[in-house]
Amino acid sequence: MSDVRTHERSSEAVLQLTVNGESRSIAEGARITDLVTDLALDGRKIAVERNLEIVPRSQYSETALEDGDRIEIVAFVGGG
Amino acid sequence: MDDAATPKAAEDTPLVVAGRTFTSRLIIGTGKYETYAQNADALKASGAEMITVAVRRVNLSNPDEPRLVDFISPGDYTFLPNTAGCFTGEDAIRTLRLAREAGGWNLVKLEVLSDPKHLYPDMAETLRAAEMLIADGFEVMVYCSDDPVYAKKLEEIGCCAIMPLGAPIGSGLGIQNPVNIRLIVEQTQVPVIVDAGVGTASDAAVAMELGCDGVLMNTAIAEAADPVRMARAMRHAVIAGREAYLAGRMPKKRYADPSSPLSGLI
Numbered sequence: 001m002s003d004v005r006t007h008e009r010s011s012e013a014v015l016q017l018t019v020n021g022e023s024r025s026i027a028e029g030a031r032i033t034d035l036v037t038d039l040a041l042d043g044r045k046i047a048v049e050r051n052l053e054i055v056p057r058s059q060y061s062e063t064a065l066e067d068g069d070r071i072e073i074v075a076f077v078g079g080g
Numbered sequence: 081m082d083d084a085a086t087p088k089a090a091e092d093t094p095l096v097v098a099g100r101t102f103t104s105r106l107i108i109g110t111g112k113y114e115t116y117a118q119n120a121d122a123l124k125a126s127g128a129e130m131i132t133v134a135v136r137r138v139n140l141s142n143p144d145e146p147r148l149v150d151f152i153s154p155g156d157y158t159f160l161p162n163t164a165g166c167f168t169g170e171d172a173i174r175t176l177r178l179a180r181e182a183g184g185w186n187l188v189k190l191e192v193l194s195d196p197k198h199l200y201p202d203m204a205e206t207l208r209a210a211e212m213l214i215a216d217g218f219e220v221m222v223y224c225s226d227d228p229v230y231a232k233k234l235e236e237i238g239c240c241a242i243m244p245l246g247a248p249i250g251s252g253l254g255i256q257n258p259v260n261i262r263l264i265v266e267q268t269q270v271p272v273i274v275d276a277g278v279g280t281a282s283d284a285a286v287a288m289e290l291g292c293d294g295v296l297m298n299t300a301i302a303e304a305a306d307p308v309r310m311a312r313a314m315r316h317a318v319i320a321g322r323e324a325y326l327a328g329r330m331p332k333k334r335y336a337d338p339s340s341p342l343s344g345l346i
Contacts (some may be wrong), residue, residue, distance in 0.1 A: 079134025
């Protein structure tokens with residue numbers, strides 16, 4: 001897919017994101033809370049970073065995603 | 081034994097780290113267990129109240145993957161997020177800010193490692209990272225080498241616990257340099273916790289007998305043939321070592337000294 005075409009697509013209805021290093025698309029106008037729901041994640045057990053900035057849990061429903069956003073979603077795992 | 085008949089020893093003071101009080105002086109890691117369920121059982125057996133945890137990307141292809149917090153509740157234990165895998169102060173602060181958002185607390189374990197072969201901490205970068213984290217409001221328990229000079233510097237910039245290694249991470253070799261550990265204990269006003277190198281119960285007891293305020297371990301329990309049983313052994317070892325330290329051991333002598341009286345022999 002060419003860059004021009006990507007741009008056309010994203011301007012129509014879809015945002016291209018990078019989530020935990022993987023490409024992912026989501027409907028234009030989507031917010032963090034929609035992404036969390038799409039991924040079937042429990043919002044109480046994760047932390048979200050958008051373009052290297054932490055998004056506080058209280059702002060998931062207000063924070064709009066933009067084309068090209070780099071999102072990291074992390075949780076606690078076993079470690080020493 | 082009848083407890084009422086046992087003379088009471090003077091009460092020990094609890095472990096206090098950054099204003100938080102802990103009855104147990106054992107801290108355990110949550111890595112390398114076969115399952116989180118086994119991890120939770122070992123944690124119960126260990127009596128530990130504080131556990132280290134790592135921060136990692138959520139597995140998006142399997143959102144139903146078991147989660148640590150489903151087995152070990154942050155409400156029941158103090159989670160100590162670590163910076164395992166971080167090589168710079170910037171990496172560490174990014175990781176721990178995410179941990180703070182996921183868990184909502186400031187108490188953290190800083191580890192900035194170097195070569196994977198020995199996993200020794202990079203002390204220059206550890207000191208820089210600790211300064212950055214403290215400036216950002218974190219309370220930093222710091223994994224460090226057993227170098228008393230760097231241990232002092234870390235204390236002076238405000239770390240709330242000094243955590244020297246006993247031996248390389250995951251090696252189970254025991255306390256390799258008791259002289260340095262004791263030097264660090266003697267010079268330090270905040271808690272000193274041996275972090276890494278413990279292999280079996282006697283190693284934990286040695287750390288405590290040197291006067292350390294606590295011991296942090298992961299592999300010694302997780303990779304024992306029976307982790308739950310080893311967790312229980314470690315609980316006793318830490319208590320025994322602490323009690324021996326408080327009791328004050330007998331002086332070492334070069335020759336035998338009979339325990340039965342020499343007078344009145346028939």
